[in-house]
Amino acid sequence: EIVMTQSPATLSVSPGERATLSCRASQSxxxxxxxxxxxxxxxxxxxxxxxxxxxxxIPARFSGSGSGTEFxxxxxxxxxxDFAVYYCQQCNDWFWTFGQGTKVEIK
Amino acid sequence: xxxxxxxxxxxxxPGGSLRLSCAASGFTFSSYWMHWVRQAPxxxxxxxxxxxxxxxxxxxxxxxxxxxxxxxxxxxxxLYLQMNSLRAEDTAVYYCAKRADAAGVLDFWGxxxxxxxxx
Numbered sequence: 001e002i003v004m005t006q007s008p009a010t011l012s013v014s015p016g017e018r019a020t021l022s023c024r025a026s027q028s029x030x031x032x033x034x035x036x037x038x039x040x041x042x043x044x045x046x047x048x049x050x051x052x053x054x055x056x057x058i059p060a061r062f063s064g065s066g067s068g069t070e071f072x073x074x075x076x077x078x079x080x081x082d083f084a085v086y087y088c089q090q091c092n093d094w095f096w097t098f099g100q101g102t103k104v105e106i107k
Numbered sequence: 108x109x110x111x112x113x114x115x116x117x118x119x120x121p122g123g124s125l126r127l128s129c130a131a132s133g134f135t136f137s138s139y140w141m142h143w144v145r146q147a148p149x150x151x152x153x154x155x156x157x158x159x160x161x162x163x164x165x166x167x168x169x170x171x172x173x174x175x176x177x178x179x180x181x182x183x184x185x186l187y188l189q190m191n192s193l194r195a196e197d198t199a200v201y202y203c204a205k206r207a208d209a210a211g212v213l214d215f216w217g218x219x220x221x222x223x224x225x226x
C-alpha cells in the first residue's frame with residue numbers, strides 16, 4: 001500500500017494570502033496524483049489531476065506541482081470559499097490511497 | 108446535469124447486511140468505471156471498491172474483501188454495494204463516484220449515505 005502523508009494537518013491563513021499544502025508518497029507515484037477539496041457536510045470535488053492539471057471549472061488560483069514522491073497544492077490568494085479540507089490521492093497503484101487531509105482555516 | 112444519488116444507508120447491527128444503491132443520470136453510465144469511497148465520522152477518505160463499465164472487472168480494499176460486493180445494472184443506471192458481515196469499523200458515509208475520462212481520478216461524487224453499525 002502506498003501511504004500518502006499530508007502536511008501540515010491544519011493551515012491557518014488570512015483571506016488573500018497564499019496557501020501551500022504538501023503531500024508526500026511513500027514510493028513514487030510518477031504524476032498520478034490528484035487533489036480534492038471537501039467542505040463540511042459535502043462530497044469531495046476534484047481540483048487537480050495528473051499532479052498539475054486543473055479540473056473543469058477550477059479557478060486559476062489553484063495550482064499543483066510535483067512528481068515522484070513530493071507534491072504541492074498552492075492556492076495563490078485565498079478566497080472565503082476556499083476554507084475547507086484538502087486531500088491528495090494517488091492512482092499509480094491499483095489500490096488508490098488518500099492522504100489524511102489538510103484543513104485550511106481562517107486565521 | 109450529472110447526478111449521483113446514493114440511498115440504502117441506515118443503522119444495522121454488527122454482523123448484519125445492507126445494500127447501498129447509487130442512481131446515476133446525466134452521463135453514459137455504462138461507459139464508466141464506478142467507485143465506492145467511504146469516510147468514517149471525522150476521518151479521511153478511504154477507497155473501497157471499483158467496477159468497470161460492463162461489470163466484468165472488480166477490485167476491493169483488503170478491509171472489505173470477501174464481505175462487500177460491488178455490482179451494477181446498466182439498464183437502470185444504478186451502482187450497488189452489498190455489504191455483509193458488517194463491523195463497527197464499517198461505520199461511515201459511503202460515496203459513489205465516477206471515474207474521469209482522462210485520468211485515474213474521481214471527477215464526480217454523490218452526496219453520500221451514512222451507514223452506522225452498532226448494537
